[in-house]
Structure formats: C-alpha cells, structure tokens
Amino acid sequence: MTEHESLNNIELGEFEKVTELLSSSYEMQIAFISIIIGLSVLFVVYNKFSKWIDSKKISYTRPHLSRFIKTVLLPVFAIVLVSTMSSYVQLSVLSSDVVVINTVTEDKKDSDETKAIFSKILATINVIVIGFAISRIIPIILKKRKASDLEREDFDAWMDMRGFDDDKEDLFHQLFEWVPPKKAPKDMDETEFQKMLQTKEGRDILEQYRTSKDQPIGTFKPLVDKPFEKWKESERKKYEEYLEACLSGNNESGQKLRLGATPQEVYPIDMWREEKRLSEYEKVEPGARPPGFAAKRRDGAPKSVEHAIPLIFMAAVVIGIISWWGVDLFVLGTVVAGFGVGIGFALKETMENLFAYLMIRKDKIIIEGDRVEVEGYNGYVKKITTRVTYVRHALNESLGIFPTRLFISTKIINYTKDMQFVPAEVAVGVSYLNDARQVTAILQKIGKRAMTEITNEKGEHIVVQKRCPYLDENKPSCGCDKKIFVDLKQPIVRFVEFNSSSLDFKLWVYVREYGHQFKVETAMRMMIQEEFAKYDIRIPWPIRTIYQGDEEKEAEEIGKQDEERKKNLQDHGIGDVPIK
Known part of the structure; x- marks a missing residue:
C-alpha cells in the first residue's frame, strides 16, 4: 500500500459528521462563529492583562504567583465562554426545529445525534483549553520547585561563607553560634588549639579554619527556630530595598527604572537571586547594569526540560482527542512513519546532529x-x-x-572536565656560577608569593590552592580553594636542563581560568627579576661570553650574597625535590 493510498484510507471517524452538522443549520454556523470570535477577543484581552500584570510589583516580588494567575485566568474565562455558548445553542437552537439549508427534515434520531456531536465539539474545545492550561502550569510548578532547591543551595553557600557581604548587623552570628570541636584537628598542635580557644580573636580564626582536606572544624548551633526562614526573610528585605532603589531613582543610573519595560530594567526576585549567584553572592547594585543585561547574558543558554513539557503534553492531548473522535491511529501512524523515513534520508546530517x-x-x-x-x-x-x-x-x-x-x-x-584549572608556567635560565638548590628555593619563594599576592579586581586569588590565604587572616575564603578534585601540590619548580650558557629552570602554578595564566606569568617574571636582583642571581645574556680572568671576580661578587641565599633556602626549601 502506498502512502497516497494509505492516506485515502484513513477513517476520519466522527469528524465527517461535523461538516454535515455545520452545513445543516444557519444557527449552528452562527454559534460556531460566535465561539471563534469570543475566543479571539478573549486572547486579545488576556494579552493586555498579561502586560498589565507584568508592570505590577507582584510580578517582581512574587513572580511564580503572577505566572500562575496569568496561566489560570485564560482557561477559566475560555471555559465560561464555551459553556455559555453551549447552553445557548442547546436551549435556543437544538431544542427547536433545526433550520436546514437543503430543506431536509431531521427525524428525532438525527436530532439527538446532532446534539451529541455538538456537545462533543464543545467538550473538545474545553479539553484543549484545559490541556493548554495544564501544560503551562506544570513548568511553573517545576520552576517553583527548582527555585526552592536553589534557595536552599544559596543558604548552604551563606552558611559556608559565614554570611554574605551585604548582610546587616552580622546576621550569621545572630542565627548561629560556633561550637568548637573537642580536640584539635590533625594538622594543628593541641597546645596552640587550646590557647586560641581562650581568646575571641583565636576563636574567630578557628571558626574560619579549614583542614588540609578543605573541611571546616566544629559545628554551628542555631540560636533561633527555623534559621532558614529567618535568612529567607532577610534576603527578601534586601530585594525590597533593591526594588525601592530602582523605582525611586536612588540608584547608580540616577533614573527611575520602570517595571515591565522592554528591555528589562528591573530584575524580578528570582533573576535577582540568580545574578547574585553568578557574581558569587556580591550585592546587586540597583541600576548598575544597562537595560536587558541579564537577558543578553542568558542569550544562548541551553533550554531546560520545562520548555519541552507544554509541547509534549499538548501533543498527547491532541492524540487523545483524535482517538476519541474515532480516527484510525494505526493507519495515521503508518503514514506519518512513512513520511518520517523519507524525511530522514533527506535530512541525514540533521538527524546525525540530533x-x-x-x-x-x-x-x-x-x-x-x-x-x-x-x-x-x-x-x-x-x-x-x-x-x-x-x-x-x-x-x-x-x-x-x-x-x-x-x-x-x-x-x-576537554580541559575542564573534573579539573578546572590551567598551568601558568615561566622558564628562566641562570648563570653556571649559581647554586641550583639556592635558585630552586628562590623560585619556590616566588611561587608562594604568586599564590598569595596575585589577585583579580575583586581581590580573589587567581592561583588555586588547597587553603585560601584569607582564612589565616580571619576572612572568608575567596573561592580559590573550591572545586579542587585532585591532589594539587604547588608551586612546582624543576631544574630542566644544562644549557649552553645557563642552568634552565621552570616554575609553574595553577590558575582558576584560562586567560588568567598570562597575568600570573607576567607577575611572576617581575617577581623573578626582583628576587634575583635581591639575591644577586644572574641571568646570562643570550650571547656567548668570553671570560678573560674575570670569572673569579664574578664568583667573588656572587659569593657576597651567599648567606642570604642560604637563609632563603632554609626558609622556603626546594619544594618536592628530594635533595639535601
């Protein structure tokens, strides 16, 4: 059987009777036209209502509720309209003698069948409207659930950071009290631990302390009931202050920002929270970004599964309606499959990409x-x-x-999977008259300086490390010690080669993002020049030098700083190279 023959043999079921019903009565035609016009007007009014509610505060402070209201109102009014029209037709049209175009008089059996078909048509419209509403409500519920999960993750991050920078009156310690462990962690001396417990400064340091395995010590005892709810209340107050600053003009733009504007000028609370996550929970400054900034940043982001739910659900509703009306789904499916195979061959590369x-x-x-x-x-x-x-x-x-x-x-x-760092590497050659171990120690010192001194514009360390240096200053971690899934030992110094005119070394550390290595390499080269000058470590010229009795003099000059270099060797060692 060919596709053309199969298509001709599809049984349309009761759909065939719909045409007969519409052609049988002027009143019936008017009723259907009225329903179509009514639904069209309803959609226009609904769109205006949606734009109106988008310009109100509720769409920003309670975005999920406003979406639910907008989604539910449309089907409710549509069902009321269809039900009203159904009652009118049932009472004024089908209850009386049907005026037929071809002047054929229906008997009572045909009249009952006409009523049943008409009722089925109206029921189909209602099912489609309800199905459309449910398909839109499900994503709203899933988004609300996802937002709740993200809110819990934000709370965990707040706990880990011991509060956000924009908290007021040290909110964290209003809600939690730190309880120290019974004994010192393995990488801390017990005497030092007990001594630190006796002072507030020491307890503050211990509260921020992390072990070599990046684990905090002690526990936190809640001081209030439901601290999570108190934290949520605090975050909502922050958003209300942000919203008020946007609307009053008391913001960085100096203008009164508009709700419901296109492009978006004010963040709804869910987007405001997401902006905080993307900026590692820094304060979102009102009016600091140009209109549409958040939408532009999300342009091209992958769509979540919620976007496919309405289409899948509506497809299931349509298939169910077609089956209810008696259409042969097997034959219809065969024809669709035949078309699919033909399209598949024509779109081979597209299917491969899919x-x-x-x-x-x-x-x-x-x-x-x-x-x-x-x-x-x-x-x-x-x-x-x-x-x-x-x-x-x-x-x-x-x-x-x-x-x-x-x-x-x-x-x-894939440079990122399971490891989110990039090596920053510097090669340098020194004179043969220098001691390799002393040079290694100086490079170790430079590597350690790079780890603690090189930061970005936010003050965050660019070099990843097991323990953030800020923790030793009783400050929150900047994040340089997060997401490290391998045993990372740095800085790394290697004596690479006996070159023709120099002893060649390499120094490297690992940075957080690709592109940051260039900044770190530049900074380390400057440190190398500074430290080598301090300890009189000489970098040979890239030419051959013929010595005429000056080698002893140069060795004598280099020897003057030997004590400082030895002291540096004792202070910083030579890393993991097993040389004594």
Whole structure:
C-alpha cells in the first residue's frame, strides 16, 4: 500500500459528521462563529492583562504567583465562554426545529445525534483549553520547585561563607553560634588549639579554619527556630530595598527604572537571586547594569526540560482527542512513519546532529562552560543545539560554529572536565656560577608569593590552592580553594636542563581560568627579576661570553650574597625535590 493510498484510507471517524452538522443549520454556523470570535477577543484581552500584570510589583516580588494567575485566568474565562455558548445553542437552537439549508427534515434520531456531536465539539474545545492550561502550569510548578532547591543551595553557600557581604548587623552570628570541636584537628598542635580557644580573636580564626582536606572544624548551633526562614526573610528585605532603589531613582543610573519595560530594567526576585549567584553572592547594585543585561547574558543558554513539557503534553492531548473522535491511529501512524523515513534520508546530517546532541546531553561528554579543543580550536562551549555547537575562543578572539555531530565523531580535548584549572608556567635560565638548590628555593619563594599576592579586581586569588590565604587572616575564603578534585601540590619548580650558557629552570602554578595564566606569568617574571636582583642571581645574556680572568671576580661578587641565599633556602626549601 502506498502512502497516497494509505492516506485515502484513513477513517476520519466522527469528524465527517461535523461538516454535515455545520452545513445543516444557519444557527449552528452562527454559534460556531460566535465561539471563534469570543475566543479571539478573549486572547486579545488576556494579552493586555498579561502586560498589565507584568508592570505590577507582584510580578517582581512574587513572580511564580503572577505566572500562575496569568496561566489560570485564560482557561477559566475560555471555559465560561464555551459553556455559555453551549447552553445557548442547546436551549435556543437544538431544542427547536433545526433550520436546514437543503430543506431536509431531521427525524428525532438525527436530532439527538446532532446534539451529541455538538456537545462533543464543545467538550473538545474545553479539553484543549484545559490541556493548554495544564501544560503551562506544570513548568511553573517545576520552576517553583527548582527555585526552592536553589534557595536552599544559596543558604548552604551563606552558611559556608559565614554570611554574605551585604548582610546587616552580622546576621550569621545572630542565627548561629560556633561550637568548637573537642580536640584539635590533625594538622594543628593541641597546645596552640587550646590557647586560641581562650581568646575571641583565636576563636574567630578557628571558626574560619579549614583542614588540609578543605573541611571546616566544629559545628554551628542555631540560636533561633527555623534559621532558614529567618535568612529567607532577610534576603527578601534586601530585594525590597533593591526594588525601592530602582523605582525611586536612588540608584547608580540616577533614573527611575520602570517595571515591565522592554528591555528589562528591573530584575524580578528570582533573576535577582540568580545574578547574585553568578557574581558569587556580591550585592546587586540597583541600576548598575544597562537595560536587558541579564537577558543578553542568558542569550544562548541551553533550554531546560520545562520548555519541552507544554509541547509534549499538548501533543498527547491532541492524540487523545483524535482517538476519541474515532480516527484510525494505526493507519495515521503508518503514514506519518512513512513520511518520517523519507524525511530522514533527506535530512541525514540533521538527524546525525540530533542524535549526537542527545548522546552529548545523556553522557555529559561536554557541557556549556567547558573549555575544549576541537580541530585545533581552543575555547569555551557557549551553546549546544541540535544542529550546531557554538564555541567561544578562550581569549575572546572569535566564535567557532561546529556541527554537533563533530563532538562525538572526532577527537575532543576537554580541559575542564573534573579539573578546572590551567598551568601558568615561566622558564628562566641562570648563570653556571649559581647554586641550583639556592635558585630552586628562590623560585619556590616566588611561587608562594604568586599564590598569595596575585589577585583579580575583586581581590580573589587567581592561583588555586588547597587553603585560601584569607582564612589565616580571619576572612572568608575567596573561592580559590573550591572545586579542587585532585591532589594539587604547588608551586612546582624543576631544574630542566644544562644549557649552553645557563642552568634552565621552570616554575609553574595553577590558575582558576584560562586567560588568567598570562597575568600570573607576567607577575611572576617581575617577581623573578626582583628576587634575583635581591639575591644577586644572574641571568646570562643570550650571547656567548668570553671570560678573560674575570670569572673569579664574578664568583667573588656572587659569593657576597651567599648567606642570604642560604637563609632563603632554609626558609622556603626546594619544594618536592628530594635533595639535601
């Protein structure tokens, strides 16, 4: 049987009777036209209502509630309209003699059948409206649940950071009291531990202390009932202050920002929370970003499963309605499958990209934000789609666009998976007259300086490390000691080679993001020049030097700083190189 013959043999069930019903009565035609016009007017009014409610505070302070209200009102009014029209037709049209166009008089059996078909049509409209409403409500419920989970994660981050920077009156210690452990951690002397417990400064240091395995010590005892709810109340007050600053003009833009504006000028509370997460919980300054900044930043972000739910649910509703009306689904499915096979051959590469996309998502081969190298192109995965994948160059030079199937059919290097750091490496050569162990110790010192001294504009350490140096200053960790899943030992110094005119060394540490290594390498080279000058460590000129009796003099000059270099060797050692 060909596709054309199958299509002709599809049984349309009771759909065939609908045409007969509409052609049988002027009143019936008017009733259907009235329903269509009424629904159209309802949609127009609903769109205006949606824009109106989007400009009210409730859409910003209670976004999930406002979405629910907007979603529920449409089906409620649509059902009322359809039910009203159904009652009118039942009472004024079907209860009387039907005026037929072809002047054929229906008997009582035909009249009952007409009423049943009409009732079924109206019921179908109601089912579609209700199905549409449910398909929109489910994502709202899932988003609300996800928002609650994220809120709990925010609370955990707040606990870990011992409060956010924008907290008022030391909120954390109003809600929690630190209880020290019974004995000192393994990497701390017991006497020192007990001594620190006797002073407030010492207890503050212990409260922020983390072990070599990045674990805090002690516990926190809540001082109030339901501290999570108190924290939520505090965060909501912060948002209300942010909203008031936006609307009053008392913000960085100096203008009164508008609710419901396009592009968006004010963040709803859920987006406000997300902006805080993206900035590692710094305060969101009112009016600090241009309108539409948040939407632009999320442009190209992967869609969540909630976006597919309305389509899937409505497809199921439509299939159910078609089956209810008596259409042969088997034959219809056969025809659709036949078309699908033909389209599949025509869209072979498209289908390959689609299945590659599904495999990538399932196995998490790559995810948005990973730094990868594909066909020699090094960059961050910006967006994965069913057709192409966008990779932003690691130094923001360009945007690579690759077929998605390429990521499962060719060699991909993922620099981010299970390790989120990049080496910053500096090579340097010194004179043969210098002691290699002393040079190694000086480079160790430089590496340690780089770990503690090199920061970004936010004051965060660029070099990753097991324990954030701020913890030793009784300050919260900047995050340089987070997400380290390997045993990382640094700085690393290696005596690389006996070169023709120098002893060659390499020093490297690991930074948090690709691109940061250039800043760290520059800073370490400056430190090398500074420290080498301090200890009279000489870097040979990149030319051959012919000594004419000056070697002893140079050795004597270098020897003058030997005591300082020996002291530095004792203070900083030579890393993990087993030389005494």
